Amino acid sequence: MLQLDDVHANYGSVKALRGISMKVERHSVVSLLGANGAGKSTVLKTISGLLHPRSGSISFEGERTDRLKPDRIVSRGIVMVPEARQVFPELTVYENLRLGSYSRRDRSEVVKDYDDVFDLFPILKTKTKDFAGTLSGGQQQMLAIGRGLMARPKLLLLDEPSLGLAPILVQEIFSIIRTISKRGTTILLVEQNANMALDVSDYAYVLETGEISAEGTAAEMKRNDEVRRSYLGG
Template sequence: MLELDNIYANYGSVKALKGVSLNVKQNSIVALLGANGAGKSSILKTITNLLRPHSGSITFLGERIDRLKPEKTVRKGIVMVPEGRQVFPELTVYENLLIGSYARKDRAQVKKDFKFVYELFPILHEKMKDPAGTLSGGQMQMLAIGRGLMSKPTLLLLDEPSLGLAPIMVQEIFRIIEEINSRGTTILLVEQNANMALSISDYAYVLETGIISNEGSAAELQNNDEVRQSYLGG
């Protein structure tokens, strides 16, 4: 479905990605693991064309996409839920969700997708008229994911969805990620909570300073001594 082939990308003189190649198969959950500054978010930004690779190629459903404008990438079905939620605090929950559908023309289906999001996140329906800034951190994360779903993604990119959340809310967010995937959305997940990420993923890549240092099925990486020592608490 998605293929990155030998991607190099920089922030000015800083080399962020150094020959990254990876594949995301349709209907799978793929995790990107690594420490802060390893380049995980940079990969998501290159996929969405917020960061232009200076060499290499990105293919989605058989089509080169690495020279598209970001808004055209969204229309192709690739949607990112950014780190830190980034909801619009003064707008209502409903208005935040509506913004997620801005690129769509199938208004009848948009109404059905509101229903889908409210089924996934009943609290958002309960608070639909409340300003997003009044929500808890976990509720904001639900809103950010719901807003992403309103774009009708084929591929959903999640950047640190559990960051700053209480353990019980982390469990709920990961349960919802599995539910979204079970309904046909492919997911590329950037997550520092490696144990949780591997528990729901089909495949994973480990990134170190812009280079993929390890990859394999979730089960393989869970049993890899190096990965366990560095990311899974031994």
Template sequence: MLNLEGVHAYYGYIHALKGVSLKVEEGSIVTLLGANGAGKTTILKVISGVLKASSGSVTFLDHDISKLAPEKVVSEGIVQAPEGRQIFPELTVIENLQVGAYTRRDKKNIKSSYQIVFDYFPILKERQDQLAGTLSGGEQQMLAIGRALMAKPKVLLLDEPSLGLAPLIVKDIFKIIQEINAQGTTVFLVEQNANQALAISDYAYVLETGKITVEGKASEIKEDPKVLQAYLGGH
């Protein structure tokens, strides 16, 4: 469904991605693991069109999207909930959700999308008229995911959704990610919480200094000695 093939990307003279190839199959949850600075967010930027690859290809449903502007990528059905939430604090919850639906052409169906978001996140319905900046960290993360869902993604890109959240909230967020996937949305998950991410994923990649070093079924990656030591607290 979504393929990166031999992708190189730079920030100025810094070679951030060094020939990255990965695949996200339709209907799956795929996780990308890696330490800070490995290039995980850079991969999401390349997929989203925010950063252009210097070489290699990004294809979605068999056509090249590597030259598309970010808003065109969203229109194609690839939508990101970015790291650090990046909601609009001065807007209400409902206004933030409206922003998520901005690129949609099927305006008459937007109302039903609100209901889908509120079914996943009932607290957002209760707080729909509240300023987003006054929400808790967990609620802001729910809003960021809800805003992305308003664009009706075929592939949902999630960048560190558990970052800075209490363990109980993290558990809820991962459960909802599974529910979103079960309803037909493919998920590409960038996450440092390896235990939780691998528990819900079908396939996983490990990125180190801009290169994929390990890949495989999530259940097998959990047993990989290198991954155990680096990300799962094993020996």
């Protein structure tokens, strides 16, 4: 579904990605693991068009996307839920969700998708008229994911969905990620909590200083001694 081939990307003169090659199969959950600064979020930004690769290629459903603008990439079906939620605090919950569907033309189906989001996140249904800035951190994360789902993504990019959340909310967010996957949405997940990420994933890549240092199924990563020492606490 998604294929990256020898992707290099820079922030100015700083090399952020150094020859990344990876793929995401349809209907799978794939995780990117690694320490802060390893390049995980940069991979998502490059896929979503916020950063253009210096070289290499990115293909989605067999077509090149690495030179498209972000809005065109969204229209192809790739949607990112950014790190730190980044909801619009002075807009209501309903308005934030509505913005998620801005690129769609099937307006009659949008109403149905509000119901699907509220089915996943019942608390949001009780707060449709509340300003997003008044929500708790966990509720804002739910809103950010719900806003992404309103675009009906084929591929959902999740950047650190558990960041800053209490453990009980982390469990809830990952339960919802499982549900989203079971409903047929492919997911590429960046997550510091490697244990939780591997529990919901089919496959994983480990990034170190902009390069892939290990890859394998979630089960293989859990057995990998280096991954266990560095990211799984054992």
